[in-house]
Amino acid sequence: MANFTIAEMVQSNTADRLKISNNPPASVRVHLTETITLLESIRAEWEEYCAEHSLGTPAIRITSGYRSPALNKAVGGVKNSAHVAGYAADLQPVNGKQVEFEKFFATVFSRMGYGFDQIIIEKSKTARWVHVGYKRPEDGKQRHQCFSLKV
Template identity: 80%
Template sequence: MANFTLAELVKSSTAEQLKINNNPPSIVRVHLTETITLLECIRAEWAEYCERHDLGTPAIRITSGYRSPELNKAVGGVKNSAHVEGYAADLQPVNGKQNEFERFFATEFSHMGYAYDQIIIERSKSSRWVHVGYKRADGKQRRQCFTLKV
């Protein structure tokens, strides 16, 4: 499997449509590299989970990564969003097994001892995703896991 890339975490169709510059400053690129390290661990553990439960391909899609302050405002993100600092990504499984993906985070990954700030299983009327926050801007990692209806 290929590694996650900075380009995946910075790409935004919303930024492209609205002509918003979504290029992160150098310090945020460092943060994104730290976040990628956690995402690689998630991918490896999810691959094992998929194999054990015969769920098919373990690929993971990043639906939202870094957001410039302007992009974050445009998408309705909270002011203190970890996305703006390069410390968060929203994920969905490519195999479509969203229920299993959420179960994996709630019952397995969140208890494996990895360093993270928040795992939020988010559900809207039209979509579902898992928000993974590596750490807060102040460096704290609260190891919180919960579900949020948005």
């Protein structure tokens, strides 16, 4: 059963509000499909983790997926963002267990042998999320980096 869709990966309240097109070209849709495959693996592993630790629903919300170049600029993203290439998603757990979600990525998922480029545990003054990059846009490499970043 699929938990994620391309529609979820391209949906953006910011794009809607600013009337910015966030419709990806065909080449990026292929990348989104690859990224969704990784997200499905994350969802399956998070489901097991939630069951083992009695954390409730394992549903995951995509807070930012694909960003057109115009949307990326509007939200202050870096020019070479993996989001623009369709190779990244920012995630939050629906169950609200953000600290456990971050711990899951840092101590469990990042060491399971899945291919990924970056897992970045991020927070701003008002929100926390986990950025998952599937491949580096420049060369398609997967660096297997996992670290925390304050925005």
